[in-house]
Amino acid sequence: MTATTAAEPRAAERRHGGRRTVNTLPLVAPSVIVLLLWMLVPLGMTIWFSFQRYNLITPHLRGFVGFQNYEFLLTDPALWTAMLNTLILVGSVLAITVGFGTILATLYNAHFPGRSIARLLVIAPFFVMPTVSALIWKNMLMHPVNGLFAWITNSVLGVGRIDWFADLPLFSIIMIVSWQWLPFALLILLTAIQSLDQEQQEAAIIDGANPIQMFWYIILPHLGRAISVVVMIETIFFLTIFAEILVTTSGGPGLASTNLAYLIYIRALLDFDVGGASAGGVIAIILANIVAIFLIRAVAKNLDT
């Protein structure tokens, strides 16, 4: 479709030459200007603050301190704990959602009775607001005394009760976030599978490919692009996982479930340390940009204007 649709308007352009010199600037400019402000002003301020001593409790002691905030942050073990937690959180949830998402996408692409209803049920968690899902898991499933899991592990399995958020805080949060985002990976990957060439699949079956061979040699290579897109989009969202932590563990016990986003929140809104929080913000922005460059490239490849 690229060749024809791209050529048509240009042909029309020539036909109605005068009509085409429409000045599009006033139409596009408002969106560009507000987005430019939305991006540049806070970005500039974050970078500026990150070189300042600036605490909201002692605002009069404000001044330029060079890289002191970064030095302080980079030598603070809390940052490295938070970074490690961020990496574990992002990595684990990515592995779970993309791994199961791929398998489930293949499953829900196959025909079985009631498939469309089953699909609706599977994708439902993605539409539940993060604070609600965190509280369902915290209170009704993972509560150490009255939760459903406690009843299962204690009365059914007989292994006693597990205090999920005290003993396995990061693991518990990984479970909640995976539950929320598995539907997203599934939806994207299912869309990608549905665009797979039917004839190619049928040819493979005629040639005697079994379902596992089908998956490895036909479906998985086709999904490569979609998987990388899912990985990139999810990474950007997972760098800012916040509500799930705030509602369940508040980053604890200690720093056991504090990620970079939560650390910045603590520094900024609880310790009022604008400079230190901004230095953390700059680190988060750099991390996200490493991913974003690849994502933009993937999108650009598919963009025909």
Add this chain to the structure above:
Amino acid sequence: MKQSPRARIALTVVGWGVALIMFFPIAWMLLTAFKTEVEAVSSPPSIFFDATLENYAAVQERADYVRYAVNSVVISVGATLVAIAFAVPAGYAMAFFPTKRTRGTLLWMLSTKMLPPVGVLVPIYLLARDLSLLDTRVGLIMVYALMNLPIVVWMLYTFFKELPRDILEAARIDGAMVRDELRYLVLPLSLPGIASTALLSIILCWNEAFWSLNLTTSDAAPLTAFIASFSSPEGLFWAKLSAASTLAIAPILVFGWMSQRQLVRGMTFGAVK
């Protein structure tokens, strides 16, 4: 694909099994909303019980629940309208009058989505405070509109590009002006596209829980913040929490089911088709 009967049965069992496991936490919440507080925390968990509607009544009676719900509606719809008002002209111009800069502009707009909110939490918080926009609906509407603007522009752009060119060409020959063309042709023809874009934007605003938790405290706090306020108190409140949560997620769940396709289109920016 031909399936053997046995494979078909296995597929059905696994497909439904996974679906029920994934949906279980939501189903459990729906069930708990109809229990009394005592039954809600009983061990072993009660599955058969006398259903009660008293939790819903209790939630509705609390004036503050209504206020949070109204905030959610006003903020989600408001931000969506603002974003669409900005995005329609931009998407129209880029779809119908592409220039050398269009491609770059679209990609740049997407790149603004890549800035992690936590990276700009401090300046946005301070700006909101200095402009007296902290804990106001207007403040959150502005943030959400800007947050979703790239997605909205992108989706409208793709919908506009799919419009039948012939009709527009005919209108131009008849001497239609840009404004008329937009108003009488482009907008009515792309109404389904605009509606589904709006739906996705509302879903994203409704469930947003980073800015709403950090920029609001009470007056403008939407349902995400209301539900989060239940995180600390221990006690007999699970059934009421479930009822409040059910009311908070039900409309969006239905919207979400309706707009699955647009979600894929909007959130991957066309990188997955």
